Amino acid sequence: MLSRIAESLFWIGRYVERADGTARILDVHLERLNHLPPEEQRSVARELLAVMGARPQSEEFGLPELLHALAYDKSNASSIAGSLGAARENARRARETVSSSLWECLNTTYYGLNQHRKDVVGTYRFCNWVLERTAMVRGLADTTVSHDESWLFLVLGRSLERADMTARMLSTRDVLSAGMSWVNMLRCAGAYESFLRTRRAAFGDQHAAEFLLLDRLFPRSIVYALRDADECLAKLDPSAQRVGFINDARRIVGQARTFLEFHRTDDLMAELPEHMDRVQKAVTQASDAISRKYFNQADELAWVGEVS
Amino acid sequence: MSELFQDYSEAVARSGAYDEMFAPGLIARKSYGQVEDALRELSLADVSARAESMARTFLDRGVTFDYAGEERPFPLDIVPRVIPADEWETLERGVAQRVRALEAFLDDVYGRMSVVSDGVIPRQLVTTSAHFHRAVHGFEPAGGVRVHVSGIDVVRDAAGTFRVLEDNVRVPSGVSYVLENRRAMAKGLPEAFGQQHIRPVEEYPRRLLSALRKTAPSGVDDPTVVVLTPGVFNSAYFEHTLLAGLMGVELVEGRDLICRGNRVYMRTTAGEQRVDVIYKRIDDDFLDPLQFRSDSMLGCPGLVNAARAGGVTIANAVGNGVADDKLVYSYVPDLIRYYLHEEPVIANVDTFRLEEKEAREHVLDRLDELVVKPVDGSGGKGLVIGPAASKDELDALRRRILTDPRGWIAQPVLQLSTVPTLSGDKFGPRHVDLRPFAVNDGDDVWVLPGGLTRVALKEGSLIVNSSQGGGSKDTWVLSDSPQLPGPDLPRQSISVREQVSVWPVESNWRDRQSEQEQQ
Numbered sequence: 001m002l003s004r005i006a007e008s009l010f011w012i013g014r015y016v017e018r019a020d021g022t023a024r025i026l027d028v029h030l031e032r033l034n035h036l037p038p039e040e041q042r043s044v045a046r047e048l049l050a051v052m053g054a055r056p057q058s059e060e061f062g063l064p065e066l067l068h069a070l071a072y073d074k075s076n077a078s079s080i081a082g083s084l085g086a087a088r089e090n091a092r093r094a095r096e097t098v099s100s101s102l103w104e105c106l107n108t109t110y111y112g113l114n115q116h117r118k119d120v121v122g123t124y125r126f127c128n129w130v131l132e133r134t135a136m137v138r139g140l141a142d143t144t145v146s147h148d149e150s151w152l153f154l155v156l157g158r159s160l161e162r163a164d165m166t167a168r169m170l171s172t173r174d175v176l177s178a179g180m181s182w183v184n185m186l187r188c189a190g191a192y193e194s195f196l197r198t199r200r201a202a203f204g205d206q207h208a209a210e211f212l213l214l215d216r217l218f219p220r221s222i223v224y225a226l227r228d229a230d231e232c233l234a235k236l237d238p239s240a241q242r243v244g245f246i247n248d249a250r251r252i253v254g255q256a257r258t259f260l261e262f263h264r265t266d267d268l269m270a271e272l273p274e275h276m277d278r279v280q281k282a283v284t285q286a287s288d289a290i291s292r293k294y295f296n297q298a299d300e301l302a303w304v305g306e307v308s
Numbered sequence: 309m310s311e312l313f314q315d316y317s318e319a320v321a322r323s324g325a326y327d328e329m330f331a332p333g334l335i336a337r338k339s340y341g342q343v344e345d346a347l348r349e350l351s352l353a354d355v356s357a358r359a360e361s362m363a364r365t366f367l368d369r370g371v372t373f374d375y376a377g378e379e380r381p382f383p384l385d386i387v388p389r390v391i392p393a394d395e396w397e398t399l400e401r402g403v404a405q406r407v408r409a410l411e412a413f414l415d416d417v418y419g420r421m422s423v424v425s426d427g428v429i430p431r432q433l434v435t436t437s438a439h440f441h442r443a444v445h446g447f448e449p450a451g452g453v454r455v456h457v458s459g460i461d462v463v464r465d466a467a468g469t470f471r472v473l474e475d476n477v478r479v480p481s482g483v484s485y486v487l488e489n490r491r492a493m494a495k496g497l498p499e500a501f502g503q504q505h506i507r508p509v510e511e512y513p514r515r516l517l518s519a520l521r522k523t524a525p526s527g528v529d530d531p532t533v534v535v536l537t538p539g540v541f542n543s544a545y546f547e548h549t550l551l552a553g554l555m556g557v558e559l560v561e562g563r564d565l566i567c568r569g570n571r572v573y574m575r576t577t578a579g580e581q582r583v584d585v586i587y588k589r590i591d592d593d594f595l596d597p598l599q600f601r602s603d604s605m606l607g608c609p610g611l612v613n614a615a616r617a618g619g620v621t622i623a624n625a626v627g628n629g630v631a632d633d634k635l636v637y638s639y640v641p642d643l644i645r646y647y648l649h650e651e652p653v654i655a656n657v658d659t660f661r662l663e664e665k666e667a668r669e670h671v672l673d674r675l676d677e678l679v680v681k682p683v684d685g686s687g688g689k690g691l692v693i694g695p696a697a698s699k700d701e702l703d704a705l706r707r708r709i710l711t712d713p714r715g716w717i718a719q720p721v722l723q724l725s726t727v728p729t730l731s732g733d734k735f736g737p738r739h740v741d742l743r744p745f746a747v748n749d750g751d752d753v754w755v756l757p758g759g760l761t762r763v764a765l766k767e768g769s770l771i772v773n774s775s776q777g778g779g780s781k782d783t784w785v786l787s788d789s790p791q792l793p794g795p796d797l798p799r800q801s802i803s804v805r806e807q808v809s810v811w812p813v814e815s816n817w818r819d820r821q822s823e824q825e826q827q
Contacts, residue, residue: 121495193556271810
């Protein structure tokens with residue numbers, strides 16, 4: 001398939017998952033933020049923005065600015081509106097490849113972005129709406145697109161972004177240390193009930209973090225998401241080598257996953273910041289490597305002026 | 309604000325009740341300051357839009373109760389009921405005291421009955437109670453606790469004094485609405501949360517689970533807890549699913565259980581699994597066809613014998629209904645003095661015992677001024693409010709009292725306190741009660757900060773039961789001091805933690821690759 005199309009699909013997967021994860025984080029943390037006195041609210045808003053990988057534009061950064069930056073800022077692909085816009089733009093470029101229902105779903109979502117009040121109550125509804133729309137995108141992608149190479153790129157993007165988003169959910173623990181931080185982490189990931197069922201009476205930060213980081217069966221856990229990505233990469237490049245990997249992306253994803261999966265520790269909480277940092281780095285590096293291997297046509301074909 | 313609270317003070321004056329939000333002259337009480345500020349910012353359109361969206365969320369989430377075979381959302385009003393810290397401190401003490409007294413009472417009536425031999429209450433009172441079950445006489449339940457969960461209904465009279473209206477120590481329900489209401493309010497009226505410290509309610513399921521596990525039969529290391537539900541047609545089924553989900557335990561029906569050798573097992577795909585603690589949400593009458601109603605399909609034969617043998621903990625214990633009996637209720641202040649040697653923290657509502665001849669004659673003369681209740685009723689069933697009843701109803705009531713005086717009590721009509729409640733296009737005062745929930749793990753009685761505030765949605769109505777057109781309000785308990793972060797979560801340690809490094813040194817694949825390309 002065309003590299004350009006593959007790249008679009010990869011980024012549709014990533015952007016939609018990013019919108020979904022950001023909406024989940026915002027929904028849960030907005031509730032907490034709202035209960036804080038204004039002074040603390042401002043500092044926590046900054047920290048939350050930092051977890052999402054952005055820096056405040058101005059000195060005066062409070063709740064309204066946070067909502068703008070994470071939810072409504074169309075010019076920034078790390079906000080919900082920005083990533084859904086970018087996903088739609090990518091789908092438009094690959095319209096003949098994606099199924100029409102998938103394209104329509106993304107397009108309708110894009111036009112629905114403006115229909116929400118941008119205050120706190122409106123943002124709750126906005127987040128809910130985003131969760132519904134992204135679930136629909138995922139469902140349509142899984143049921144109306146052949147599970148061929150193009151779909152693999154979509155799932156690859158989605159899985160990598162999911163690992164990244166779960167890492168951010170885990171990092172929010174430091175932002176709101178007072179109170180029930182682990183409940184919030186789990187609710188971000190929609191994992192609360194699943195966690196309770198597997199853990200019986202063992203609650204706490206440590207167990208919750210372990211669940212989101214290492215659980216082999218929960219689809220939003222980092223290990224699970226990285227394994228998904230790994231499998232997609234294996235299917236995309238089936239050339240069976242007897243030794244090693246030519247593919248950098250596979251090595252990066254595989255190393256990160258196996259390190260986590262086989263790592264043994266007595267103090268997970270102390271190591272958590274490093275784990276999160278390395279997972280996010282691995283996702284970035286893997287994404288770069290994938291771009292270079294599969295989407296890099298433009299670079300290689302670049303015309304270089306020769307001095308004869 | 310002004311349009312929403314039009315005519316409010318006249319309506320309060322008309323009802324003669326204590327208003328929780330406003331002191332006379334429409335001056336908001338201190339605890340309601342922030343709620344008032346938040347409401348003042350809102351227009352009628354805002355308030356109705358939010359109320360509607362809250363109702364829709366409830367329906368979407370399945371927060372319903374079953375009314376005449378139909379699922380209905382439990383109406384949640386947008387104005388919370390706020391309890392200041394000092395008032396809550398009293399309530400908390402009073403509720404815990406009552407639970408301890410009832411626990412001691414139940415232990416006594418199913419044992420030595422010294423409360424009778426010491427002349428505190430007549431023997432007949434206990435033995436004629438419909439819920440005094442001889443089947444559980446003479447043994448201490450495994451774990452030693454009978455009242456694991458209780459809901460003590462409290463009201464506020466016209467003078468603003470809290471009084472206990474009734475005790476529920478069988479199967480108190482409604483705690484799921486406490487949890488759901490808080491979630492809905494956090495999104496429905498976020499402005500009112502900001503400055504003040506409202507005590508959280510979300511730890512309830514964990515407290516309950518730890519109390520249930522703590523009272524498991526001795527010798528079990530990792531007890532298995534289940535919630536026993538009568539099934540999907542029960543009016544509180546939503547609550548059963550929510551609690552089982554939040555505790556992460558199985559929700560079982562009677563047919564999932566099996567008793568053998570005085571132990572209880574549940575049928576699972578991995579074979580039979582031992583059950584150690586049953587959180588029972590079934591009425592005693594249906595629990596065990598061997599002991600109670602033999603036609604019951606909801607229970608499991610052999611449970612009572614298993615409990616007697618100490619093979620399983622049933623929470624709440626079988627036979628607790630005798631403490632719920634409204635005639636026993638009238639003796640609870642005496643029971644508190646007898647068992648705990650303390651004075652009651654919260655008073656009862658004055659109650660006439662109709663089996664006493666003088667009281668009966670007095671009551672029959674003024675039936676039209678009193679509330680008459682059946683002693684074993686719940687949910688407002690069978691209750692007659694004198695001033696609102698017709699002459700025929702009163703005559704019928706009189707005949708029933710004369711045939712069965714043990715079955716009834718009478719109380720003066722209380723003007724329950726009011727809270728502003730959205731009705732049509734403005735707020736009106738509506739009567740409320742309060743059901744705080746307490747969890748007893750044997751060592752300590754923990755009272756959930758808050759509880760279920762039920763509200764009668766019709767103007768002037770005093771019946772708050774959901775089955776009779778009642779709704780609910782989120783209940784906020786304020787705390788003076790902010791909640792301190794737990795000692796295990798020091799924020800400063802973040803920088804220290806970043807020092808820890810367990811990952812291998814990053815491989816510089818980028819550099820290596822560029823080297824390869826150059827070669």
